[in-house]
Amino acid sequence: MGLNTLLDKLGDMLEPEASKKKNYRKKLKTLLKDLKQKENKLKEKLEATEDERKRNRLEKELEIVHTQRKKGIKVLEETKPDHSDQTQDESPE
Amino acid sequence: MLRRILLPTILLILGFGFWMSPDFKVISAGVAIFLFGMLSLEEGFRAFTGGTLENILRRTTSSTLHSLGFGIVSTTIMQSSSLVSVITISFLSAGLITLTAGIGIIFGANLGTTTGAWLVAGFGLKVNIASYAMPMLVFGVIMMFQSSKQLKGAGYILSGLGFLFLGIHYMKEGFDAFSVNIDLSQFSVAGYPGLFLFSLIGIVATVVMQSSHATLVLIITALSVNQISYENALALAIGSNVGTTITAIIGAMSANEAGKRLAAAHLIFNLVTGIIAIALIYQLIAFIDWFSREVGISDEDYSLKLAVFHTIFNLIGVLVMLPFIGKLVTMLERVIPEKVPEIDQPMYLSGLSADYPGTAVEALRNETMRIYDAALRIIIHGLGFRQADVMSDADLEQIASSQSRVHKLDIDAVYERRIKGIYSAIIAFISTTTFSRQDEHSAKIHWLRDASMNIVESVKDTKHLQKNLIRYVGPDNKDMNAAYNKVRVQIAYIIREINDLRESGEGVIDMSSLDALELIVNEDRERFNNSLSDLIGKGAISPIMGSSLMNDSGYAIDIMSNLIQAAETLYVARDSDLTQTVHDILDDYHELDNVTMTDPEPENETLTTETSDGPEHSTR
Numbered sequence: 272m273g274l275n276t277l278l279d280k281l282g283d284m285l286e287p288e289a290s291k292k293k294n295y296r297k298k299l300k301t302l303l304k305d306l307k308q309k310e311n312k313l314k315e316k317l318e319a320t321e322d323e324r325k326r327n328r329l330e331k332e333l334e335i336v337h338t339q340r341k342k343g344i345k346v347l348e349e350t351k352p353d354h355s356d357q358t359q360d361e362s363p364e
Numbered sequence: 365m366l367r368r369i370l371l372p373t374i375l376l377i378l379g380f381g382f383w384m385s386p387d388f389k390v391i392s393a394g395v396a397i398f399l400f401g402m403l404s405l406e407e408g409f410r411a412f413t414g415g416t417l418e419n420i421l422r423r424t425t426s427s428t429l430h431s432l433g434f435g436i437v438s439t440t441i442m443q444s445s446s447l448v449s450v451i452t453i454s455f456l457s458a459g460l461i462t463l464t465a466g467i468g469i470i471f472g473a474n475l476g477t478t479t480g481a482w483l484v485a486g487f488g489l490k491v492n493i494a495s496y497a498m499p500m501l502v503f504g505v506i507m508m509f510q511s512s513k514q515l516k517g518a519g520y521i522l523s524g525l526g527f528l529f530l531g532i533h534y535m536k537e538g539f540d541a542f543s544v545n546i547d548l549s550q551f552s553v554a555g556y557p558g559l560f561l562f563s564l565i566g567i568v569a570t571v572v573m574q575s576s577h578a579t580l581v582l583i584i585t586a587l588s589v590n591q592i593s594y595e596n597a598l599a600l601a602i603g604s605n606v607g608t609t610i611t612a613i614i615g616a617m618s619a620n621e622a623g624k625r626l627a628a629a630h631l632i633f634n635l636v637t638g639i640i641a642i643a644l645i646y647q648l649i650a651f652i653d654w655f656s657r658e659v660g661i662s663d664e665d666y667s668l669k670l671a672v673f674h675t676i677f678n679l680i681g682v683l684v685m686l687p688f689i690g691k692l693v694t695m696l697e698r699v700i701p702e703k704v705p706e707i708d709q710p711m712y713l714s715g716l717s718a719d720y721p722g723t724a725v726e727a728l729r730n731e732t733m734r735i736y737d738a739a740l741r742i743i744i745h746g747l748g749f750r751q752a753d754v755m756s757d758a759d760l761e762q763i764a765s766s767q768s769r770v771h772k773l774d775i776d777a778v779y780e781r782r783i784k785g786i787y788s789a790i791i792a793f794i795s796t797t798t799f800s801r802q803d804e805h806s807a808k809i810h811w812l813r814d815a816s817m818n819i820v821e822s823v824k825d826t827k828h829l830q831k832n833l834i835r836y837v838g839p840d841n842k843d844m845n846a847a848y849n850k851v852r853v854q855i856a857y858i859i860r861e862i863n864d865l866r867e868s869g870e871g872v873i874d875m876s877s878l879d880a881l882e883l884i885v886n887e888d889r890e891r892f893n894n895s896l897s898d899l900i901g902k903g904a905i906s907p908i909m910g911s912s913l914m915n916d917s918g919y920a921i922d923i924m925s926n927l928i929q930a931a932e933t934l935y936v937a938r939d940s941d942l943t944q945t946v947h948d949i950l951d952d953y954h955e956l957d958n959v960t961m962t963d964p965e966p967e968n969e970t971l972t973t974e975t976s977d978g979p980e981h982s983t984r
Binding site: 295298299302305306309322324325327328329331332335336339342343346 | 876943949
């Protein structure tokens with residue numbers, strides 16, 4: 272175990288709320304990545320589909336997934352820590 | 365295939381027969397009227413079920429001896445054992461009496477009918493109740509038009525009896541052409557061969573004349589002019605006793621298994637009695653001679669001796685058969701089994717214990733999937749489509765518009781066969797589990813119960829919708845036809861989408877896909893309601909038709925929503941589903957206590973209300 276990891280763990284123990292938030296943001300980022308992938312897949316499917324009804328369903332689903340992702344991004348923004356050293360990793364769009 | 369050609373073949377043969385022989389036509393009409401009378405009689409008795417009639421019958425048939433007495437008395441009054449046996453069959457068919465009681469009545473009727481021989485022989489009296497047929501029909505039909513349930517029931521009974529007599533009358537009329545040619549002297553043979561031959565003639569004559577009394581008159585006449593010997597006359601009486609069961613056998617044609625069993629019991633009783641009588645004929649003759657001398661009947665008075673014989677051999681039959689009623693009932697129940705409709709039974713729940721929640725959830729899920737598939741089939745057929753068309757890329761709009769009508773599907777019957785057995789097992793199984801919503805398995809069981817209820821609801825809604833589909837789909841009203849086609853095509857497309865989704869996801873559907881379908885359903889509803897207002901506004905359809913359409917579009921929405929909700933429980937993998945994770949993670953967001961921020965505002969109000977804040981989703 273490296274020194275940085277050990278220091279992180281110590282910080283988590285000393286500040287449990289901040290650690291909770293950090294984990295939450297981590298999970299959220301993974302989810303946003305998955306949602307992005309899903310959105311791309313749906314877009315591909317939509318392009319390959321000619322049937323009007325199926326297209327309608329895919330468009331709706333795309334809208335839903337997009338809205339969910341937007342919502343997630345907003346939450347991610349709002350849970351951003353005030354410290355400026357932790358701002359480098361947000362690039363969800 | 366065979367079934368499909370059977371009915372047209374029978375109709376053709378009958379048609380040919382009518383063309384060839386007017387007598388055949390009269391006989392067939394007689395049988396038809398007789399059977400119609402049976403149906404009417406059953407309908408009438410049914411009106412009295414649930415009280416009076418059961419009480420009377422329960423008291424009069426509470427034991428075998430009571431049933432026997434009831435048979436004797438009623439046949440003596442009505443002077444027709446055929447009629448009593450036919451009425452008993454209809455009692456049995458309506459479930460008013462047991463088979464044992466029915467057999468007791470039939471035995472009694474066989475004794476009661478011998479009083480006829482005494483009347484004919486002693487007073488030359490022939491009671492002809494058939495002459496009451498016409499007044500019975502008239503009174504019966506008038507009473508059938510009354511609103512009171514009792515009067516209506518009595519009307520059905522009266523007209524049923526009227527039709528029975530009328531049917532027997534026509535059968536007799538038709539057979540008259542044959543009976544005039546019966547010359548008994550030409551068959552005179554001595555010894556046992558003669559006995560068997562005359563028994564057979566007795567059977568045929570009674571079948572032809574539809575009355576053992578008529579045969580009895582024929583026997584007495586033939587005996588008085590020495591056309592036949594005394595022994596042969598007795599054999600004829602035995603034969604007529606067997607032949608008289610034909611009426612009950614015809615009557616049982618329209619009855620259920622219970623009725624058929626009774627007709628079979630009647631035939632068995634009369635056959636056994638006949639065989640005993642033939643076997644002991646010489647002993648019986650000696651006994652009758654002794655008995656007649658004792659009661660003062662002269663040796664030459666064959667008519668009265670015949671009546672004595674008739675009574676005695678039936679009495680012997682009753683005494684011999686009475687101890688075997690129980691065995692007879694068991695045998696008949698085995699030989700003529702009740703037809704139990706083929707009902708789908710649970711495959712995964714049988715023998716399963718609710719103590720293993722993981723297995724229980726999986727088994728319940730599998731059973732619920734079975735009723736889901738069954739429901740999809742019922743709904744598709746109820747909408748007038750073929751499964752192959754809905755589950756393929758076929759153009760359903762085109763198929764719908766090319767159909768001139770929707771064929772009725774007996775949804776209740778299919779539901780009973782394909783869903784009810786499994787659904788009941790699901791509910792029964794769930795009721796044995798004790799669960800709390802906190803427990804993961806228990807919650808799943810709870811959702812599965814809801815899903816199976818959704819499925820059953822969708823089938824019931826299809827039943828309601830089908831009524832007007834049958835009424836309005838067709839060329840009569842262009843606008844209603846188009847509107848109803850739109851409704852059924854929309855449901856079929858949703859079913860197709862759900863099916864495509866579960867096939868492409870190998871049994872797993874993304875919740876977002878189902879949410880999208882739900883949105884489509886809601887949008888279509890809006891559009892449909894707007895077009896409906898336009899149609900009524902333009903006067904293309906009447907407000908009454910409009911209200912029907914409005915109600916039916918409500919059923920359609922319910923069908924689709926129920927199917928989507930059930931699919932959500934059955935096919936969404938909640939542990940790995942993205943939408944589910946979004947809901948979970950947003951729930952967690954509210955729990956972060958040191959975060960001070962406002963709730964993220966949705967960009968599209970309708971969409972998020974439908975997709976993320978709905979009670980269905982957020983609770984799961």
